[in-house]
Amino acid sequence: MALLTPDRYFSRITAIDIEADLLGHGYRAVLLDIDNTIRARDTHQVPRDVGLWLGRARTAGVDFCLVSNNWHSDVYQFAGELELPIVAKAMKPVPASFMVALRKLKAPRSEAVVVGDQLATDVLGAHLAGLPAYMLQPLVEQDLPHTLLLRNAERVILGDRKPEPAVHMRQAGDELAASCAPAAAGSPSSSE
Numbered sequence: 001m002a003l004l005t006p007d008r009y010f011s012r013i014t015a016i017d018i019e020a021d022l023l024g025h026g027y028r029a030v031l032l033d034i035d036n037t038i039r040a041r042d043t044h045q046v047p048r049d050v051g052l053w054l055g056r057a058r059t060a061g062v063d064f065c066l067v068s069n070n071w072h073s074d075v076y077q078f079a080g081e082l083e084l085p086i087v088a089k090a091m092k093p094v095p096a097s098f099m100v101a102l103r104k105l106k107a108p109r110s111e112a113v114v115v116g117d118q119l120a121t122d123v124l125g126a127h128l129a130g131l132p133a134y135m136l137q138p139l140v141e142q143d144l145p146h147t148l149l150l151r152n153a154e155r156v157i158l159g160d161r162k163p164e165p166a167v168h169m170r171q172a173g174d175e176l177a178a179s180c181a182p183a184a185a186g187s188p189s190s191s192e
């Protein structure tokens with residue numbers, strides 16, 4: 001795998017289909033970034049849809065361990081509120097923190113995937129650890145100054161790769177394409 005190429009690229013964590021994109025691949029352990037992945041950098045809140053998605057995934061049998069470079073003490077409180085294990089001060093892309101997270105979840109590497117919003121930390125770190133990486137668009141534009149600089153490099157590396165939208169949006173797109181197909185083939189109504 002190319003070190004800086006995300007295995008999948010999604011618009012938001014809720015665009016990850018829990019059955020098809022996680023459990024269907026045998027991923028029952030998710031090593032999860034915090035800032036701008038599940039918690040907005042500006043408001044420090046977990047958006048409602050993201051919280052609901054996390055709940056659905058856990059009910060479906062997916063285990064999560066937070067893996068964050070954040071060194072503030074509030075991330076431990078955050079993890080406590082979500083009732084999730086955490087590896088903080090992770091120094092991603094150093095892969096050691098992902099190994100610690102796997103041990104916390106008692107999960108083999110083959111059953112784990114990293115989910116995060118940054119190429120230089122989450123994606124690179126996952127691949128250095130031999131793990132697949134699902135990259136997300138950041139929840140909000142606001143970020144730390146050095147992260148904003150890295151975003152420019154991310155744009156160059158990602159090129160014109162577009163993030164995958166939520167499943168219902170994908171299905172709507174498929175249905176739209178299907179409904180347009182007969183018209184394009186010359187149905188009677190297409191010329192009216």
Ligand SMILES: [Mg+2]
Pocket residue numbers: 033034035036037116117118
């Ligand atoms: Mg992040």
